[in-house]
Amino acid sequence: MLCASSIPSDKRRHDQSLNAAEDRYGAEKLIDGEWIASSEVSRNINPSNTNDVVGEYARASANDARAAIAAAKAAFPAWSRSGILERHAILRKTADEILARKDELGKLLSREEGKTLAEGIGETVRAGQIFDFFAGECLRLAGEVLPSARPNIGVEITREPVGVVGIITPWNFPIAIPAWKIAPALCYGNTVVFKPA
Template sequence: MTQTRNLSHYLGGAWTASTGDEWIVDHNPSDVRDIVANTPRGTPDDAHAAVHAAEQAQAGWRSLSGPARAEHLHRWAAVMAEQQEALAQAMTREVGKPIGESRGEAARCVAILRYYAGEAVRNIGDVIPAQTATALQFSLREPLGVVLLITPWNFPAAIPMWKAAPAIAFGNTVVLKPAESASHVATLLAETAHAAGLPAGVFNVVLGSGAVLGPALLHAPAVRGVSFTGSSAVGAQI
């Protein structure tokens, strides 16, 4: 067994204690004596703080050029590549994946970041042929703003990155609410983002129960998009 971590939210580029005082105990499924982490049972105030951090960062992030955002994603991918083995070991310990599958998932995270770094430099609109010679028709894609990501335990790194990388590449800021039993891996993703110098508030992680955090996050006026992976019942509620 290895060390038990007391986790914190990652909000606005800083590790932030919960405003509540309750904890969720996160066990290693292959050895329930091994406590992987104590996860804060986040409060509605924590949810509001996460959305506020993302909202504060959004204007500055969307104002960057595609190549500038791409450079941030390339740096994040480089740090993720350095931490691949540690991330894989943490996945296996927290959610019980075979280590080979965890290593594949960690490598996939690096590939996702690199792919969307490339996508960030592509055209953000189209010129459309017009029937009138003097007319110019065009489309322009703009970021939504703050995007909420709600993710499950079974792919605790790849699914968050599948959602976060494209959102961030195209000028959105994100709030990630991971499954309670995948909280440690989510904080490791935040650690790599922080180490890569991703601007504060672009990627935020709030931890706790979906029943408590979900309504506060979903009803926040600043949240302009939601990406959810989970049960049909919860999806219907969202």
């Protein structure tokens, strides 16, 4: 699955994308806020019960990657200039959604990874906590002023968006590791193209 969503300031469109995602467990790619069918689909099999097909996932093409990158580039100017309260609200809503659905998502994760149910739910909770932490960081965006060894020279550190962040994550922690990468990227005003293992 390849995801790039321009998180629009049009909250209605953003909410529609979130609601549409609730009924999907693969088989389509999210690019520029739209679910795109894939010509190539693979099955996701539970490694601890090979008769259990957890779902299907879309395989992305080079054209899909180009479209995702283009969407993220197009979204970057508006997102990087968005206010800290807007970013906070979106990351907070993401955290709330993950935590509210921790049992459902944790069960899916457990089936997908062959982990114990407690590990699946625990990882899901951790992902929600990561989004919650970075929602708070949106409100604490600040630089640092450090002493310099040279007289009359100041050292100031600022955090500024750099652009589109490409994120490819491994299979072993499929919700926590993406959260560790996606949440800070969005918090600091970057857009994201995400490709899970």
